[in-house]
Structures are given as C-alpha cells and as structure tokens.
Amino acid sequence: MTVTSGTLDAVLQNVDANLDTSVSSLFEILRIPSISTQPAHAADCRKAAAWMQQALENLGMTATLRDVHWAAPGHPMVVGHDAAAEGKDERPHVLFYGHYDVQPTDPETLWNAPPFDPRLIEDASGRKVIVARGASDDKGQVMTFLEACRAWKDVTGSLPVRVSVLLEGEEECGGANLYPFLKENVAELKADVVLVCDTSMADRNTPGITTSLRGMMAEEVVIQCASHDLHSGLYGNAAANPIAVLCQALATLRTADGGVTLPGFYDGIREPAAATRAQWSHLFPDDASLLHEAGLAIAAGEKGYSAIEQTWCRPSCEINGISGGYEGEGFKTVLPAKAMAKVSFRLVPGQDPDRIRETFRAHIRAALPQDATVTFTAHGGSPGFEVSRDSRFLGLALKALSDEWGVPAATVGSGGSIPVAGEVRDALGLDALMIGFAQNDDRIHSPNEQYGLDSFHKGIRSWVRVLAALADAG
Amino acid sequence: MTVTSGTLDAVLQNVDANLDTSVSSLFEILRIPSISTQPAHAADCRKAAAWMQQALENLGMTATLRDVHWAAPGHPMVVGHDAAAEGKDERPHVLFYGHYDVQPTDPETLWNAPPFDPRLIEDASGRKVIVARGASDDKGQVMTFLEACRAWKDVTGSLPVRVSVLLEGEEECGGANLYPFLKENVAELKADVVLVCDTSMADRNTPGITTSLRGMMAEEVVIQCASHDLHSGLYGNAAANPIAVLCQALATLRTADGGVTLPGFYDGIREPAAATRAQWSHLFPDDASLLHEAGLAIAAGEKGYSAIEQTWCRPSCEINGISGGYEGEGFKTVLPAKAMAKVSFRLVPGQDPDRIRETFRAHIRAALPQDATVTFTAHGGSPGFEVSRDSRFLGLALKALSDEWGVPAATVGSGGSIPVAGEVRDALGLDALMIGFAQNDDRIHSPNEQYGLDSFHKGIRSWVRVLAALADAG
Structure with a gap:
C-alpha cells in the first residue's frame, strides 16, 4: 500500500478535529x-x-476562472491544479468535478428559513442537518472533496495522488458550455480518471458508486391559439x-400502463441484468x-418494473411545469391566448436525445388545431451513461468506501442526469467515478434542501480514504 | 306616445352637447x-x-351603500331611487342593474398603458376608443344609463318612467351576495321590469337585446401527489x-368532436329554433x-353547430387557468407536489349547475391515483336564462333601439353569464331586458380593454329613447 495506515489515520483525525471549521467554510459558499x-x-x-x-x-493549487462563450x-469554469499534477509524476492523476451553481428557490414561502442563510439544525429524529439551497446539490458535496484535500495537505504537506479540479457553474441550467470547454482543453484536463461528487448514497447506511446515469432531453412548449x-x-x-x-397533447404522452407513447422511444434500451435487479431489490x-x-x-x-428500476434504469417523461390563463386568487373567466409547459425526458443508454426531441415535437404538432401555433425552446440534451465495470479505479474506490462505512459499498444507478460523465468520456476518454453522500430525503431542488452533518463529515473522510486507495493504481 | 318627439329631440341634443363632460365623468370612475x-x-x-x-x-336620487354579509x-351594493320611483305613480317602474367591479388586469405587461389610467385614443381604423380596465365591462355601460338619466333631468327636470338603480360590486367574482340581497329587499326593489346594461351589440352596426344567456359553474381544482x-x-x-x-383528467372532459363527456351533461337542453338559427347565421x-x-x-x-351557436346556445367547458411546477425563466427539473386548474362550464337553460358540479368532481376523482388527493373550491354557479318573448317591454325597447341605430334591432343570445337575469326572475318575478353597446373586439377581461366612443355616445342616446318608449307601457 502506497499510503501507510498511520498516515491515513492521522489525516482522518485531522478531519474529525477540524469539522467545525469545515462547516464554517461550507456556510460561506x-x-x-x-x-x-x-x-x-x-x-x-x-x-x-x-x-x-x-x-x-x-x-x-494554481487556480483560474475561465470564461465560456x-x-x-x-x-x-473554475480550474485548479495541484503542483504535483502539472509536473512529471508516476502517481495516478485524478480530475475532480463538481458544480457551484444551484437551482431556483421557488416557492420561497415553503422554506422554513431563507434559502441562502444556512443553518445547522436538528431534524425530528435528532439528526444534525445543514439546511440551505445547495447544501447537498452540490456545494456541500464539492466541499467534502476540498476539505479532504485540505486535511491531506495539513498533515502530510501533499496529496497522495495528482489532483486537478474542475468546477462548473451551469450544471443546473443545461450546461451547454461544458463539452466545448472540455474539448478545447483536452491537454490540460486529461487525467487518468474523473471523480464526480454529485450523487446519493445507495441507501441511508450503504455507500455507493453510481455506475449508470439517466440522460435528459428537456423542452419548453408554448402553444398559442387566439391572438389575445x-x-x-x-x-x-x-x-x-x-x-x-x-x-390533450401532454396527456397522450403516456399510456395507461405508464409507458411513453413516442414512436421508437424504447428502441435500443437494454433490460437491467438479473443480478443488478436482485441487488437493487435488496436495497429497496x-x-x-x-x-x-x-x-x-x-x-x-x-x-412490470419496480419503483427503483423505474428511476434507475428506465426512461421517463415528466411535466416539470405548466402555466396558462389566470393563476391568481379567485376566478377569472379568461380564455387565454397562450399556454406553456416544461417537459423533460430522462434517458437511458441506447436512447438518442436528438431523435427523441424530434418525435416529441412531432407529437405536439400533431395535437394542434389548424389555426394554433407552437414554439419550442430546447433546454439541453444528454444521453444516458454507464461506467465501464473493468475500470481499474472502481474496485479500489469501492474498497475505500466500504472501509469508511463498515458495510460493502454498492454499485447503483441514478435517475438523475449528470451530463459530465458522458462528456468526459467523449471529450477526454476517461471514466467517471460518481461517489456522493447525499440522501434521498435531502430535498434537492426543493424547499428546505439539506445535507446531513454525517454525510458531510463521513463524506470528507471517505474522500481521504479514496485518494489514498487510488494511489495504489499507479 | 307619452313623450313628445320634440322633448325627445331636446334630450338627445343635450346628450350630444354634453358628450365631453360625460366622458370626463366616466374617466373618474x-x-x-x-x-x-x-x-x-x-x-x-x-x-x-x-x-x-x-x-x-x-x-x-336618494342613494345608499348597502353592506352584504x-x-x-x-x-x-349601491341602491338609488328617483323620487318618483317611491311615491304612487302610474308610469312603469324600471330597475336598472349594472356592476362597478372589474376583472384583474394581468398580464400587465401586455397593456399599452396603465389599465387604470383611461385614455381616449384612435385605433388603427381611426375609430375613437376609450381604453381602460372596465371601459366596456361594465363601468362604461353603466354610465350610458346614468348619463341618459342626467340628460332627461337636465332638459325636463324628471324621468319619463320611474327609475331605481342597483349597482353590484361582485359581478366579476361569483356574486354570491346578489340573490340573498334581492330576496331580503323584495319590497324595495320590486319594479315592472329590470334593465341590464352588460352585453354586446348583435354585430358592429346592429343593436340587440339579449334574450338568452349562458349560466356558469366554476371550480378550482388542486391535485396533490407527493408531500413536497x-x-x-x-x-x-x-x-x-x-x-x-x-x-389527463382535463383532457378527458371533451370528446374529439368537441362534446363534453360528463354523464348527463346535455340532458334537458333544447335545440335552438330554426328561425333563431337563421337570424344568427345572417349576423354571422x-x-x-x-x-x-x-x-x-x-x-x-x-x-354540427356554427361558432355563434357554440357560444350563444350551447354549453361549454373551458380551462381558464392552470399552474404547477416551475413556470419561470429557464428550466427546473422539479417533480411538483401540487398542480392547480380553474375550470368553468357555461350552461344553457335546462342544465343544473349543482348536478354538473358533482359530475365534474366525480370525473376528477376518478382520474386520481390511489395515493393522490384533490381539493375543490366552488366559484359560483348559475343556470342559463331565457327572457319571455311576450314581455310587453321587449317590443317597445326593440323599436327604440331600431330608431336610434337605423337598422332593425335583433334578439340575440350571449355566451357570457349574467346571473342577475335569472336571479331577478327568481327573487322579484321580473323579466330582464339586457341591452348593451359593447363590441366583440372590446377585449373585455383582456389587456387593453376598450369601449368605442360611438358605443358610449349612441349608448346614452339609446337609453334616452328606451326610457321614453317604456313610458308607453304604463
């Protein structure tokens, strides 16, 4: 083992001793x-x-702000390189990815405290949680990695592997600049593996590495009938x-059995392996x-699919917003000129976002009366993603997580879309290990978003161990 | 004829001479x-x-503000009685009804000028129009009647018939207080006929008396699935x-042929008479x-029904508002807890608003998944209405309107709901003559609501003539 257990213990103790300072730093951002x-x-x-x-x-690190255009x-973009990452060095080179942007906060009235005034409170079960927009998605998770690096530097003066960091500011709004940025900076960003911290635990007590992700294709639709x-x-x-x-157009996107009606929607999709279904049914x-x-x-x-299969490995169609006519208090007998919907499709490997966008638009157009018009606005598209199971880093990271949490780490799917995983593969030829410490009840994207203090603390400790373990892949 | 043509001409000349003052008065309200x-x-x-x-x-007049509870x-309510209306008098007694409340103004951004800053402008065709919320519905129309009374008083010192006035402040928000108010004040409000000024011309140049009205049943629906x-x-x-x-629930309210699917929805409805259909197809x-x-x-x-038949004599179901999830700029991948719709049904004589409300609620409930809930809020209900064709006042009023406009006045239907017509029949046993001077392009309930200066001017003149004509019914 490249890192001695004595060194590892010292770094972990540093994490424990500095938790209050780590929380203060998170509160700042x-x-x-x-x-x-x-x-x-x-x-x-x-x-x-x-x-x-x-x-x-x-x-x-040497760090730069990089405009995207x-x-x-x-x-x-924020890009940082540890000194060792730039010179000649036999150790593995990891590129950490996270995002510093957050979702909107509406409806504000449902927040128990202002969303950008972070608080450490006890929930009903006595668990300590950090409540704020971005606590979990993704500022809290980014800070688990940065605090792990800090502890390594504090104790040993260096990191056990070569580390670069890429932090994005558009993950919550389409992220159209990430891929061209990666393409333009291949030489600078090319590492051995990408580490992403933007996912959840397998369950409350089981750490997980997310090896499959759904992609997403999102559209805004405005239908106009009368001129006013x-x-x-x-x-x-x-x-x-x-x-x-x-x-009418939206109601006909799904069958009574919950399937999506767009022609060819399920073409190219593989069923989950029996072993995977068994592992997931154990978790849920x-x-x-x-x-x-x-x-x-x-x-x-x-x-025919369990709830967890429906979210982890099956594509979906969701209406994320709808608006039209009079929405205020009381009643107004208006017949509005326009109505709007925001619709997204979560995609799995094998589905083509562009093709599904076209079939969706055709579906809406087919529902229009002759004298109505429609305007579409695309809000990003990314395909589904699967990590190669024979990545030499995957087993090392699973072992490190198992050591920290005391139970075997699981490989899981995610219903969410993290386009960076597919984009780093396409642009840099790298696998991404998606390791996160959020919980399903963290209310990400919702009022009163939270991140458990235990998630934050053991998340930092987990990264300390993962960095040590990856040194062995050199 | 009770009123001499010389007197009538003098009053009409007074209207013409005082038009600017009449407009100023309208602008105040x-x-x-x-x-x-x-x-x-x-x-x-x-x-x-x-x-x-x-x-x-x-x-x-003696006028009072009357609280409703x-x-x-x-x-x-505002109630006024001309002195002659209260004593013994052989002349017919008319009760004029209008409303001083208006619709909301959203979306404000589509108004070319602030909605409560009235302006007299020329439209693209050179026609002078008064633009403001309420210009047409109903403040402008109310003022046609009051200005006609003013001209009669200015010239003759009295009115040719006994006049009482009832002005409501809740016509645009359900008007639940009107009927109990009428019932509680039958002795005071009982007249020979009710005059209502809240409708449109038959077409641009043809005056009309609206003899049938659609009623309305309106519901607000909130569906909740997840807890957050x-x-x-x-x-x-x-x-x-x-x-x-x-x-899904709303899309299944209508068939592909435009019919409403609620069970028993069309029970009790009469088809329009062939002569009526012919008259309407001449207008449209x-x-x-x-x-x-x-x-x-x-x-x-x-x-199977023309557009004018669909609005004047056929019931309908309209979604007047819908809201849910993220409606702002950009995209938010939220799966919301709640969604809301405001739905109204326009009803024709023979339909029972209460029964249709129950079938509507049953329809929505049947569309719910087992773990979803629904909340309904009733927003008023009134049946459709038809004026008796043998009213002794109807022919006199039609003749007076024909004299003013130079073409035969028509009896028309209205797609809108004016609950007062049915309520004065039920509470006071009176017919209502619905005479209005609005145009279909007045954008009532919409941004840039307007009232033609010609509607206002000839509307005042029309009431001068109608009051004179009704004196003959004594």
Missing part, C-alpha cells in the same frame, strides 16, 4: 445565491466561482383553448421503501 | 381599481361604490406527477366572421 438559470443572479454565480478559485488557491448564460386573451363567455366553446390543447424491497419519504406508496411508471 | 376578486382591492371597491352613490345623488368578499416537491431525476417515473394527472355567415377578431378561423366546439 452557501450564502452566495448562485442560481444559474436566472439572469438576475449572474453576478452571484461569478462571485461563487471566485470564492471557489480562492478556496483552491488556499489548498496550494459557446452558449448563454456563460458562467465561468378572450372572454370565455363571448368565445368559449368556439375559440380553441390553448390550455386544453396542451393538456418494495416500492414504498423508495416512495414513502415522498408521501407516496404506488409506483406511477411502467408496469 | 375608471381610475378606481375596483378589482373585486383580489382582497387587496377591497378598499378600492368601496371607493367605487361611494363614487356611484354620489353619482346617483347628483341625479337627484352572506358571503365573502362582501363589497357593498421532488427532484425529477431521483423520483421521476416512480412518483406520480400531479400535472400529468391533472392534464361563417365561423370566421365571429372568430377572425380573435385571430382564429375554425370553431373548436361541438361539430
């Missing part, structure tokens, strides 16, 4: 409202990037209602075990 | 933002009521999506002649 999809927060995104740049420099909104809002008494029945047209013995935290019990997707 | 459905405007509603009370007193929001908003990656497919459930020779102003050409309702 959580206070910056870096909502990437809202133009009003562009300056906050840059401020968060600058904070991260400083954090990397504090670790002794291929697509809007153009929030900068009408009185539903004067025109109702005779004038086409764009909300009704939209509901029934549908309620996944859904109970959401207050639900019955899987709503395709019949 | 248009500046009060009396949006009855929004609690924040409750004080504005009371201010508008007080303005109307003063206007009636300026006409020499049967239902929220409780905006006061979820991440569509982590739960999408497996967790029920309330927007999708709502779309094809569907586009009704729909072109809305930028549409194709009737969206039941096949």
Whole structure:
C-alpha cells in the first residue's frame, strides 16, 4: 500500500478535529445565491466561482476562472491544479468535478428559513442537518472533496495522488458550455480518471458508486391559439383553448400502463441484468421503501418494473411545469391566448436525445388545431451513461468506501442526469467515478434542501480514504 | 306616445352637447381599481361604490351603500331611487342593474398603458376608443344609463318612467351576495321590469337585446401527489406527477368532436329554433366572421353547430387557468407536489349547475391515483336564462333601439353569464331586458380593454329613447 495506515489515520483525525471549521467554510459558499438559470443572479454565480478559485488557491493549487462563450448564460469554469499534477509524476492523476451553481428557490414561502442563510439544525429524529439551497446539490458535496484535500495537505504537506479540479457553474441550467470547454482543453484536463461528487448514497447506511446515469432531453412548449386573451363567455366553446390543447397533447404522452407513447422511444434500451435487479431489490424491497419519504406508496411508471428500476434504469417523461390563463386568487373567466409547459425526458443508454426531441415535437404538432401555433425552446440534451465495470479505479474506490462505512459499498444507478460523465468520456476518454453522500430525503431542488452533518463529515473522510486507495493504481 | 318627439329631440341634443363632460365623468370612475376578486382591492371597491352613490345623488336620487354579509368578499351594493320611483305613480317602474367591479388586469405587461389610467385614443381604423380596465365591462355601460338619466333631468327636470338603480360590486367574482340581497329587499326593489346594461351589440352596426344567456359553474381544482416537491431525476417515473394527472383528467372532459363527456351533461337542453338559427347565421355567415377578431378561423366546439351557436346556445367547458411546477425563466427539473386548474362550464337553460358540479368532481376523482388527493373550491354557479318573448317591454325597447341605430334591432343570445337575469326572475318575478353597446373586439377581461366612443355616445342616446318608449307601457 502506497499510503501507510498511520498516515491515513492521522489525516482522518485531522478531519474529525477540524469539522467545525469545515462547516464554517461550507456556510460561506452557501450564502452566495448562485442560481444559474436566472439572469438576475449572474453576478452571484461569478462571485461563487471566485470564492471557489480562492478556496483552491488556499489548498496550494494554481487556480483560474475561465470564461465560456459557446452558449448563454456563460458562467465561468473554475480550474485548479495541484503542483504535483502539472509536473512529471508516476502517481495516478485524478480530475475532480463538481458544480457551484444551484437551482431556483421557488416557492420561497415553503422554506422554513431563507434559502441562502444556512443553518445547522436538528431534524425530528435528532439528526444534525445543514439546511440551505445547495447544501447537498452540490456545494456541500464539492466541499467534502476540498476539505479532504485540505486535511491531506495539513498533515502530510501533499496529496497522495495528482489532483486537478474542475468546477462548473451551469450544471443546473443545461450546461451547454461544458463539452466545448472540455474539448478545447483536452491537454490540460486529461487525467487518468474523473471523480464526480454529485450523487446519493445507495441507501441511508450503504455507500455507493453510481455506475449508470439517466440522460435528459428537456423542452419548453408554448402553444398559442387566439391572438389575445378572450372572454370565455363571448368565445368559449368556439375559440380553441390553448390550455386544453396542451393538456390533450401532454396527456397522450403516456399510456395507461405508464409507458411513453413516442414512436421508437424504447428502441435500443437494454433490460437491467438479473443480478443488478436482485441487488437493487435488496436495497429497496418494495416500492414504498423508495416512495414513502415522498408521501407516496404506488409506483406511477411502467408496469412490470419496480419503483427503483423505474428511476434507475428506465426512461421517463415528466411535466416539470405548466402555466396558462389566470393563476391568481379567485376566478377569472379568461380564455387565454397562450399556454406553456416544461417537459423533460430522462434517458437511458441506447436512447438518442436528438431523435427523441424530434418525435416529441412531432407529437405536439400533431395535437394542434389548424389555426394554433407552437414554439419550442430546447433546454439541453444528454444521453444516458454507464461506467465501464473493468475500470481499474472502481474496485479500489469501492474498497475505500466500504472501509469508511463498515458495510460493502454498492454499485447503483441514478435517475438523475449528470451530463459530465458522458462528456468526459467523449471529450477526454476517461471514466467517471460518481461517489456522493447525499440522501434521498435531502430535498434537492426543493424547499428546505439539506445535507446531513454525517454525510458531510463521513463524506470528507471517505474522500481521504479514496485518494489514498487510488494511489495504489499507479 | 307619452313623450313628445320634440322633448325627445331636446334630450338627445343635450346628450350630444354634453358628450365631453360625460366622458370626463366616466374617466373618474375608471381610475378606481375596483378589482373585486383580489382582497387587496377591497378598499378600492368601496371607493367605487361611494363614487356611484354620489353619482346617483347628483341625479337627484336618494342613494345608499348597502353592506352584504352572506358571503365573502362582501363589497357593498349601491341602491338609488328617483323620487318618483317611491311615491304612487302610474308610469312603469324600471330597475336598472349594472356592476362597478372589474376583472384583474394581468398580464400587465401586455397593456399599452396603465389599465387604470383611461385614455381616449384612435385605433388603427381611426375609430375613437376609450381604453381602460372596465371601459366596456361594465363601468362604461353603466354610465350610458346614468348619463341618459342626467340628460332627461337636465332638459325636463324628471324621468319619463320611474327609475331605481342597483349597482353590484361582485359581478366579476361569483356574486354570491346578489340573490340573498334581492330576496331580503323584495319590497324595495320590486319594479315592472329590470334593465341590464352588460352585453354586446348583435354585430358592429346592429343593436340587440339579449334574450338568452349562458349560466356558469366554476371550480378550482388542486391535485396533490407527493408531500413536497421532488427532484425529477431521483423520483421521476416512480412518483406520480400531479400535472400529468391533472392534464389527463382535463383532457378527458371533451370528446374529439368537441362534446363534453360528463354523464348527463346535455340532458334537458333544447335545440335552438330554426328561425333563431337563421337570424344568427345572417349576423354571422361563417365561423370566421365571429372568430377572425380573435385571430382564429375554425370553431373548436361541438361539430354540427356554427361558432355563434357554440357560444350563444350551447354549453361549454373551458380551462381558464392552470399552474404547477416551475413556470419561470429557464428550466427546473422539479417533480411538483401540487398542480392547480380553474375550470368553468357555461350552461344553457335546462342544465343544473349543482348536478354538473358533482359530475365534474366525480370525473376528477376518478382520474386520481390511489395515493393522490384533490381539493375543490366552488366559484359560483348559475343556470342559463331565457327572457319571455311576450314581455310587453321587449317590443317597445326593440323599436327604440331600431330608431336610434337605423337598422332593425335583433334578439340575440350571449355566451357570457349574467346571473342577475335569472336571479331577478327568481327573487322579484321580473323579466330582464339586457341591452348593451359593447363590441366583440372590446377585449373585455383582456389587456387593453376598450369601449368605442360611438358605443358610449349612441349608448346614452339609446337609453334616452328606451326610457321614453317604456313610458308607453304604463
């Protein structure tokens, strides 16, 4: 073993001793409202990037803010290299990826405290949790890695492997600049493996490495019928209602059995292996075990697949937003001119986002009355992804996680989309190990997002161990 | 004839000479933002009521503000009686009805000028129009009647018939207080006929008396699936999506042929008489002649009925608002906990609003997954209405309108719901003559609502003539 157990223990003890300082540091970045999809927060995104740049420099890295220009909104990348990462060195070279941007906070009224005023509180079960937008997704998770590096540097003066860091500011708003940025900087960013911290544990107590991810194709649809809002008494029945047209078009995207109706939607998809299904059914013995935290019990997707299969390895279609007519208090008998929906498809390996976008648009167009019009806005697309099972880093990382948590680490799927995994494979030819410490009840993207103090603490310790273990792959 | 033609001409000349003053007076009341459905405007509603009370007193009437207490929001009624209306008098007694409340103004961004800053402008065709919320519905129309009374008083010192006035402040928000108010004040409000000014011309140049009205039953529906908003990656497919459930429930309210699917929906409805259909097809020779102003050409309702039949004599179901998930700029991959729709049914005589409300709620409940819940909020209900064709006042009023406009006045239907017509019949046993001067392109309930200066001017003149004509019914 490249790293002695005495050294490893010393670094882990440093993590434990400095937890309060680590939390304070996380709170600093959580206070910056870096909502990437809202133009009003562009300056906050840059401020968060600058904070991260400083954090990397504090670790002794050379760090730069890098403007991106291929697509809007153009929030900068943060790139850092540890000194050893740039010179000649036999040790493995890891590129860590995370993102400093966060989701919007609406509806604000459902937050128990302001979303950018982080708090450490005890939940009903007595567990200590950090509550803030970005606590879990992804600022808290990014900080587990940076604090692990800090502990290594504090104790040994160096890192056990060569480390570069890439932090993105557009993960929550399409991330169209990441791939061209990777392509333009292949020489600089080429490492041996990519580490991503943006996923969840396999379950509350079982660490996991996510080896499959769903991709996503998202569209905004605006249907217009009349040229202006009408009185539903004067025109109702005779004038086409764009909300009704939209509901009709959206209602026919799914069959009664939960399948998606777009032609060719399931072409090219592989069924999960029996062993994988067995492992997952051990983690989630029934549908309620996944859904109970959401207050639900019955899987709503395709019949014949368990709830966890529906989210980890089956594609889906979700309406993420809908709007039209009068939405305020009371009633208004308007027959609106327009109606809008935001629709996303989670994709699995084998599905082509571009082709599905076209079939979706054709489906909507086919539902339009002759005198209605539709406008589509694309909101990003990425295919599903699977990690190669024979990666020489995968086994080492699983072992390190098992050591920290005291139970065998699992390989799991994720229903979420982390485009970076596919993009680093395409642009840099690298596998990505997706290791995260979030929990399903962390309410990411929702009001009162949280990150367990245990997730944060053991997350830092986990990275300390993973960095040590990867040194053995040299 | 009770009124001499010389007197009538003098009063009409007074109207012409005072038009500028009449417009100024209208502008005063248009500046009060009396949006009855929004609690924040409750004080504005009371201010508008007080303005109307003063206007009636300026006409020499005794006028009172009358609090209503049967239902929220409780905006006061304004009741005025001309001195002659209260004593013994052989002349017919008319009760004029209008409303001083207005619809909300959203979306504000589509108004070319602030909605409560009335302007007299020329439209693209050179026609002078008054633009403001309430210009047409109903403040402008109310003022046609009050200005006609003013002219009669100016010239003759009295009115040719006995006049009482009832102005409501909740017509745009359910109007639940009107019926109990009528019932409680039968002795005071009992007249010979009710005059209502809240409808449109038969077409641009043809005056009309609306003899049939659609009623309305409106519901707000909130569907909840998960207990809180979820991440569509982590739960999408497996967790029920309330927007999708709502779309499914709403999309199945109509058949492909435009009919409403609720069981028994069409029970008790009479087909329009052949003569009526012929008269209406003369006014609207094809569907586009009704729909072109809305930028549409194709009737969206039941096949087998023309666009004007679909609005004037066929019931409909409209989605007036829908909301759920992320509606802002950009994209958010949320799987929301709740989705909301506002749905209204326009009803024709023979349909029972209460029974249709129950079948609608049953339809929605049947579409729910087992672990979803629904909350319904009723927003008023009133049956459809038809005026008795043998009213002794109807022929006199038609003749007076024909005299003013130079073409035969028509009896028409209206797709809108004016509950007062049915309620005065039930409570006071009176027929209502619905005479209005709005145009289909007045954008009532929409941004840039307008009232033609010609509608206003000839509307005042029309009431001068109608009051004279009704004197002959004594």
